[in-house]
Amino acid sequence: MAFVLEVLLGGLLSGVLYALVALGFVLIYKASGVLNFAQGSMVLLAGLAFVKAQAALAAIAPFWLAALGAFVFAAAIMVAVAWATQRFVLTPLLNQSQLSLFMATIGLAFVIDSLGQLVFGSEVYALDIGLPRDPVFLLDGVFDGGLLINGLDLWGAAIAAVLVVALVLFFHRTGTGLALRAAADDHAAAQSVGIPIAWIWFVVWTIAGLVALVAALLWGSKLGIQFSIAFLALKALPVLILGGFTSIPGAIVGGLLIGAGEKLAEVFLGPMLGGGIEYWFAYVVALSFLLVRPQGLFGERIIERV
Amino acid sequence: MLYHEAGQYKTTYAQDMALLPIAQERWSLAGLLVVAFVGVPSMAFLGIPPFDSDYVFSAILLPFLILSLAALGLNVLVGYCGQISLGSGAFMAVGAYAAYNTAVRLPELPILVALLSGGVAAAAVGVAFGLPSLRIKGLYLAVATLAAQFFFDWLFLRVKWFTNYAPSGSVTAPPIDVLGFRLDASVERYLLVLTIVVLFAFGVKNLVRGAIGRQWMAIRDMDLAAEIIGIRPVYAKLTAFAVSSFIIGIAGALWAFAHLGSWEPLTFSIDRSFHLLFMVIIGGLGSILGAFLGTAFILLVPIVLSRLPAALGTPLSTSTISHLETAVFGVLIIVFLIAEPLGLARLWSLAKEKLRLWPFPH
Numbered sequence: 001m002a003f004v005l006e007v008l009l010g011g012l013l014s015g016v017l018y019a020l021v022a023l024g025f026v027l028i029y030k031a032s033g034v035l036n037f038a039q040g041s042m043v044l045l046a047g048l049a050f051v052k053a054q055a056a057l058a059a060i061a062p063f064w065l066a067a068l069g070a071f072v073f074a075a076a077i078m079v080a081v082a083w084a085t086q087r088f089v090l091t092p093l094l095n096q097s098q099l100s101l102f103m104a105t106i107g108l109a110f111v112i113d114s115l116g117q118l119v120f121g122s123e124v125y126a127l128d129i130g131l132p133r134d135p136v137f138l139l140d141g142v143f144d145g146g147l148l149i150n151g152l153d154l155w156g157a158a159i160a161a162v163l164v165v166a167l168v169l170f171f172h173r174t175g176t177g178l179a180l181r182a183a184a185d186d187h188a189a190a191q192s193v194g195i196p197i198a199w200i201w202f203v204v205w206t207i208a209g210l211v212a213l214v215a216a217l218l219w220g221s222k223l224g225i226q227f228s229i230a231f232l233a234l235k236a237l238p239v240l241i242l243g244g245f246t247s248i249p250g251a252i253v254g255g256l257l258i259g260a261g262e263k264l265a266e267v268f269l270g271p272m273l274g275g276g277i278e279y280w281f282a283y284v285v286a287l288s289f290l291l292v293r294p295q296g297l298f299g300e301r302i303i304e305r306v
Numbered sequence: 307m308l309y310h311e312a313g314q315y316k317t318t319y320a321q322d323m324a325l326l327p328i329a330q331e332r333w334s335l336a337g338l339l340v341v342a343f344v345g346v347p348s349m350a351f352l353g354i355p356p357f358d359s360d361y362v363f364s365a366i367l368l369p370f371l372i373l374s375l376a377a378l379g380l381n382v383l384v385g386y387c388g389q390i391s392l393g394s395g396a397f398m399a400v401g402a403y404a405a406y407n408t409a410v411r412l413p414e415l416p417i418l419v420a421l422l423s424g425g426v427a428a429a430a431v432g433v434a435f436g437l438p439s440l441r442i443k444g445l446y447l448a449v450a451t452l453a454a455q456f457f458f459d460w461l462f463l464r465v466k467w468f469t470n471y472a473p474s475g476s477v478t479a480p481p482i483d484v485l486g487f488r489l490d491a492s493v494e495r496y497l498l499v500l501t502i503v504v505l506f507a508f509g510v511k512n513l514v515r516g517a518i519g520r521q522w523m524a525i526r527d528m529d530l531a532a533e534i535i536g537i538r539p540v541y542a543k544l545t546a547f548a549v550s551s552f553i554i555g556i557a558g559a560l561w562a563f564a565h566l567g568s569w570e571p572l573t574f575s576i577d578r579s580f581h582l583l584f585m586v587i588i589g590g591l592g593s594i595l596g597a598f599l600g601t602a603f604i605l606l607v608p609i610v611l612s613r614l615p616a617a618l619g620t621p622l623s624t625s626t627i628s629h630l631e632t633a634v635f636g637v638l639i640i641v642f643l644i645a646e647p648l649g650l651a652r653l654w655s656l657a658k659e660k661l662r663l664w665p666f667p668h
Contacts, residue, residue, distance in 0.1 A: 110636030
């Protein structure tokens with residue numbers, strides 16, 4: 001029993017990371033109708049920028065200042081990426097089909113991946129932002145020996161929770177948030193009441209970039225920053241299907257479900273099927289789910305008008 | 307002037323419905339086929355550059371033809387029926403492994419039957435993974451088809467039966483025997499592949515102008531309206547998946563047998579799926595010619611890009627060059643999507659319009 005719970009908790013906590021990446025997808029899809037394949041590459045770029053800046057600053061500043069400076073530097077890079085994307089990719093492709101926009105973000109992913117590695121190098125970097133790495137024992141009294149949980153994961157979950165609350169507040173309590181929701185509902189109507197769409201896209205891509213930076217910090221302090229992070233995007237796609245392309249709570253719940261399901265399946269079904277089933281398990285779960293509920297758990301109902 | 311069809315009278319219905327109604331198109335296509343079937347092999351035989359080297363055949367012509375076939379298949383699904391698929395790499399893999407297993411386990415069968423079995427297996431798998439298309443559309447469907455990609459990547463890596471228990475997981479295709487001839491040289495394999503590609507190109511061209519093709523296009527343009535005028539979406543979508551996967555499966559089997567010879571499970575990765583989708587979109591959705599033009603573009607750009615730094619004499623490290631290459635490739639794709647969203651086939655039809663009048667203004 002304790003083992004099952006331990007696997008479940010581990011899965012849920014790794015699901016937090018999927019949820020963060022999926023969150024970036026949802027934000028952009030909601031505001032601009034673009035399925036942004038480059039989200040994983042943005043995580044990679046943010047992580048690379050942070051690691052390099054931190055290494056450069058560590059020589060001349062104390063640890064916390066270097067980390068802060070690196071954070072600001074990486075955030076600035078993400079803002080620049082958001083601006084360039086809006087200016088050179090999204091605006092020229094206005095009114096193109098969703099497929100064209102999706103393919104353009106694959107092109108963007110190629111560009112970000114390769115330029116990021118060209119500028120910052122393509123080795124594996126360790127990332128340390130001072131989060132504790134000690135294992136923690138939970139519920140010591142209930143189970144024999146307690147549940148073994150990585151302290152880093154708990155911090156990750158807490159940070160993710162804070163981020164989601166901040167995003168929800170931003171969307172529901174600020175003027176820009178209101179404009180974002182309006183643009184998400186109907187581009188043309190939002191534009192006709194004076195909401196600047198280009199600015200909205202810039203803001204949304206910036207927010208998605210910052211979410212990517214947080215995801216990079218959490219993922220990086222667990223496994224290091226390396227090229228394979230770019231494939232995180234592929235891990236987040238089933239989360240999107242499960243939770244719905246347009247729902248922030250959906251991304252979170254979907255991420256947790258996929259994370260937990262994947263680990264449980266790997267541990268309990270994997271040995272029967274030859275192992276490594278976490279590569280596709282999430283997709284098959286999401287696929288069978290789609291047959292029942294095509295819009296995902298929390299997605300808006302797809303209504304077609306003739 | 308060059309493309310002027312004045313004076314070409316159609317006096318029968320058969321002429322009116324001909325595959326290529328304009329004489330210039332008939333002659334240019336015939337010329338192209340003669341060059342491809344007779345000219346290129348004889349130039350290789352006589353040793354006329356650039357066809358005297360094996361490189362041209364094994365690195366450019368064979369991949370071009372086989373990937374064009376795969377792009378043609380994907381175009382049936384994406385361009386004609388409007389269903390986005392990101393699983394084409396997996397369907398190629400299914401074709402390759404099905405053909406391999408048929409050839410190895412039933413060696414008495416001719417190799418062409420093995421290739422065909424690859425197509426049939428891929429068609430069955432394509433229909434199975436096309437089932438979600440009855441409930442979901444657009445990008446949701448695209449993501450759902452990724453399931454096929456990841457599932458088959460895993461299946462061929464982990465389930466050893468498919469690779470005939472090869473210890474390294476890499477398998478070698480048996481030699482290709484056609485009608486008693488053994489095709490060893492790349493020129494011979496080139497001729498085999500060319501024949502198959504030409505047959506399929508004409509087949510698809512005929513299919514899309516017949517009843518089934520019109521149903522696909524109706525579904526693509528507006529599925530609700532199509533359903534109301536009596537087209538069965540289940541039948542139309544699943545036949546599109548079946549035909550498309552069949553062609554992609556044949557392409558996968560050819561890729562493995564005629565191009566690679568021996569291959570590893572991860573040969574048909576997700577990158578292959580993306581490249582195929584790029585070929586279809588850059589070539590032009592819903593165009594047979596577009597599948598070929600798009601393949602040429604996507605295949606040749608990296609080859610040119612990787613040779614450019616050396617030609618310019620700039621000393622760059624290999625990894626720098628490969629990163630730059632990917633970046634430029636990505637930029638080119640974005641630029642292309644912005645500049646000509648309808649693809650290279652659209653450029654060609656614009657050029658034809660110009661040629662009709664040229665050199666006179668009216």
